[in-house]
Amino acid sequence: MLYEETRCDRCISRSALGDYSINPYIGCQHQCAYCYVPKITKNPEWKSKVKVKVNLHVTLAKELTNPRIKKGSSFFLSSLTDPYQPIESKYGLTSDALQQLLANGMKVVIQTKSPLVLKDLNLLKYNAKNVQVGFTVLGLDGNVKDALEPNAPSVNSRIKAMAYLADRGIYVFAFLGPVIPAWTDIDLEYLLAELRDIGVKELSVDKLRFRPGLRKELTEIMGNFFHGDLEYESQLAYAKVVKKVREFSGEHGILFTNPFSY
Numbered sequence: 001m002l003y004e005e006t007r008c009d010r011c012i013s014r015s016a017l018g019d020y021s022i023n024p025y026i027g028c029q030h031q032c033a034y035c036y037v038p039k040i041t042k043n044p045e046w047k048s049k050v051k052v053k054v055n056l057h058v059t060l061a062k063e064l065t066n067p068r069i070k071k072g073s074s075f076f077l078s079s080l081t082d083p084y085q086p087i088e089s090k091y092g093l094t095s096d097a098l099q100q101l102l103a104n105g106m107k108v109v110i111q112t113k114s115p116l117v118l119k120d121l122n123l124l125k126y127n128a129k130n131v132q133v134g135f136t137v138l139g140l141d142g143n144v145k146d147a148l149e150p151n152a153p154s155v156n157s158r159i160k161a162m163a164y165l166a167d168r169g170i171y172v173f174a175f176l177g178p179v180i181p182a183w184t185d186i187d188l189e190y191l192l193a194e195l196r197d198i199g200v201k202e203l204s205v206d207k208l209r210f211r212p213g214l215r216k217e218l219t220e221i222m223g224n225f226f227h228g229d230l231e232y233e234s235q236l237a238y239a240k241v242v243k244k245v246r247e248f249s250g251e252h253g254i255l256f257t258n259p260f261s262y
């Protein structure tokens with residue numbers, strides 16, 4: 001996948017996932033088949049190129065001087081890309097943004113599929129009261145993972161990274177979204193037990209949304225795993241997963257959230 005350096009005039013956006021969000025990269029190397037971002041951003045290059053906001057440090061520093069951005073605001077990293085996709089190893093934009101936000105007294109919620117977040121372990125540990133780290137984990141079957149999230153790290157490696165962070169006092173949550181039929185609803189009990197045992201504090205569930213064009217792509221891929229109407233099956237799977245995760249969370253004192261339940 002190509003990458004290109006670009007510059008941004010602004011980098012902080014209002015977000016329903018916190019007060020604000022920051023996306024250091026445009027595009028995502030993980031290339032998940034269910035990703036709706038290329039559809040909503042109408043970016044034809046999404047699947048072929050990652051744009052790197054090389055002046056993010058300066059832009060963010062300037063924006064953080066805006067008095068309307070109050071100390072203690074929450075920032076979501078990231079809403080339209082994975083902040084710890086592989087190219088972060090080269091540019092470190094996410095680490096830099098994290099450092100700046102925490103130094104300015106902000107709260108940060110990270111969501112990723114990558115153990116690369118561990119490179120910021122010290123920063124996360126020393127600011128544990130102001131950070132939460134979430135990992136997307138949709139199911140244990142590695143074959144489905146490879147089909148749907150071809151370039152993302154294995155689910156096992158994510159679970160290990162979550163355990164590592166939780167052991168060091170960092171608030172860790174798991175995001176089970178979007179629920180994929182014949183994946184998230186299979187082996188769910190084992191996945192939930194693993195997440196409980198490693199000390200996950202929150203379980204969050206989201207449904208699959210059929211943005212235009214997504215149904216055909218996904219139906220083709222999922223045809224290797226089940227036969228049936230994908231939309232109908234995904235509704236059934238979502239209802240089953242929400243019920244199970246809600247009950248499980250209640251039984252084990254874990255916070256259950258369903259942030260996009262509209």
Ligand code: SF4
Binds near residue numbers: 029034035037113152
């Ligand atoms: S990791 Fe997230 S942003 Fe990246 S392709 Fe997958 S769903 Fe899209």
